[in-house]
Each structure stands twice: as C-alpha cells, then as structure tokens.
Amino acid sequence: MGKSSKDKRDAYYRLAKEEGWRARSAYKLLQLDEEFNLFDGVTRVVDLCAAPGSWSQVLSRVLIKGEKFGRAGWEEKQKEARRYVLGLDKEEKEVAGEEAKATEEEEQDKHLKPREGVRIVAIDLQPMSPLEGVTTLRADITHPSTIPILLKALDPDSFDPKATSASHPVDLVISDGAPDVTGLHDLDIYVQSQLLWAALNLALCVLKPGGKFVAKIFRGKDVDLLFAQLKIVFERVRVAKPRSSRASSIEAFVVCEGFCPPKGFRASLDTPLGTETQLSTAQKPRLKKETAATRRVREDGAIELDLGPEEEVEDDGEEGGSRWIAPFLACGDLSAYDSDATYHLPKDRVSLDPVQPPTAPPYKRALEMRKLAGGAYGKTKGQERKDIT
C-alpha cells in the first residue's frame, strides 16, 4: 500500500504527518485526555513502551511547552465556537481588521503555559529519537532490572540503589505497550497482557497516592480479572475506546484514577502482581447465597453482578459468584475522523513523509537482507527471473 492510499484509508495516519506527530497513536492519548482530563495538575510522568514517541511528544508539548491539546484544546474550541455563534469574532475582526491577525499570534504565545518541575521519562525496547525535555531509556519493561534504571532517571540526585519505589513519586503512568502481533489471537492477547501486568507493576512502584494509570489492553476473556485487581488499587477504573482506535481492533485503554494502595501494601517486583499473584480484596469468603442474581449500577458507572445461588463459593477468598464490570466509554469528539472510514483526498494533494521514521525497527534487518538478495519489494532476483519466464 502506497503512502497516498494509506492517507486515504487512514485519516489519522495522514493527520499525524500534517500536524507533526511521530505516530497516529498521538490522537489516542489526546482523545483520552479530552474525555478524562488526564494532564490536569500533572508534572511527573512515565511513558512506557514509548517508541517512536508520539505520546511523549504530546507530554512534551503539553507539559513543557504549555500548548493546548486534548481537553484544554477542546475547551478552547468550544470557547471559539461560542464567540462565533454570538458574533463576537466577526465584530472584532471587522473593527480591528488586519491588526487583529498580528496580535492573534502574540495572544496565542501568551496562552502557552509551561509547567514547572516537569519530569518525563520514556522507556522502550527500541531506540527513540530525542525529544525536548524527555529522558529516554532503552529497556525491557518486563525485566526487574528496569526498575532501578527508571528510579534513577526519575530522581538522579536522590537515587538510592536499594530503593524499590520512587523517592518523588509520579502523577501519571501511561503505557501503550504492544507486542509485534503474530495474528495468533490467543498468543497476542497473552503477550499483551504480560506487558500490561509489567506496566502495572512498574506503576505501583512509582505512582503517588491519587495518581493515574492509563494502559492499552486487548479485550480478551480474562480481562475482568484485571479490572478486579485494578479496582483494589484505584478508586475509579474505566475502559475507553478513542475514536482513533479502529473499531475492528480489540484494543482499548484502561483509565485508572485515584491510586489508593491498600494499607501496608509494598510494591515488589520479586512477587509482582499478575495472573499468578493477586491482591486480596480483604473480603471474607462468602457463603453460598440463597438470593437470586442481582445487578447493581454503581454511581461511577461500574456494574456489579452477583450471579446468585448457582455459583460455587471459592475457598481462596475470591468472590466466586460476583463480577465487576468496568464502565466502557467511547471517547473523542464526534466530529473527529472515524478511523475505519475511507476519505476522499483532493487530486493535487501531496503525500507527506512520516515525521520520524523508525530508528531501528525490528523489520530493518529483514529489509536489508531482502535488498541484498536483490529485491526490495518482496521478490528476490531469482523469483523475478522465474516470473518473467
């Protein structure tokens, strides 16, 4: 598929190049922020699985440069729309004419509000081109040795090599981790869930009380175990699907707010939280219930299902007969592009190159080998000769 046809079939791919983002993923974070106001009061952030770096770019531009995107950008647009409807814009422009245009730019600069004490650390297996104000680390988030590396990057001056948690914890941990998809559904979901547990364990080591955790999930069949565990350490857990994430993909994002670790809880990568190790809900094992199944919608939108007398009570203290379903939200302005739609492009339109081609993608060596073999487009010399004859 050529650049131009991809532009047509993927509006976010095209938009990312036009607006200077390294990847279309930027819009996922921006649309999540529109819905959840993720960056409100945030100055210290960890971006896991960050390459090529569009999420870090968003962080850098919002926190360091003080630009208005996501929720802040959306609010600005609403204000402009109100002014337009009330006719204020027209009136002002008529009065001030061209002068208004010149001062508009100055005004915009005035609105840049860089935050103080910003620290952004980005980690990925792949190398990442530098970004203003972002510390980039090349490391594996599933490996315990990554924890001290991250802690040191967060607090280079006060780093204690024996510490297992951050001396100055962070406000937000985001993770867009995804494995190289094999196409084998169950395997992909499993590997992705391992990345998610790794991200959560890192987050538990560095988050401050009240902090937020946002991570990509693949909605597989064991996802409710994850929600149940997240619910123990966060006040609010929701699942969101930004408009820029294709409807056909099982990808979604957990948005967890209000980090509230249980009393005495100490994050540890020796016994990391995961499918094997789970936090206790501190609830007593329930007796077999005599009542019928019930369904309760909580104030925060979560649904609690009690499956009633048929369910066996498990002897490990887990809630055998009850399930907790995280509220699911679609996010992104309704006027935003639909990621599954194909758009018409003007005839004379020039297709742009990506803002930041991958520095060392995993497929680079395969391409080099193919080139050496004589064919850059999937055919070796031998095959080409065969095709001709």
Ligand SMILES: C[S@@+](CC[C@H](N)C(=O)[O-])C[C@H]1O[C@@H](n2cnc3c(N)ncnc32)[C@H](O)[C@@H]1O
């Ligand atoms: C979808 S991309 C992330 C895109 C990024 N959020 C952005 O906006 O540019 C997924 C990334 O996960 C990274 N990744 C996969 N497994 C990892 C691991 N074990 N440790 C660190 N990064 C990993 C990949 O290298 C890849 O760059």
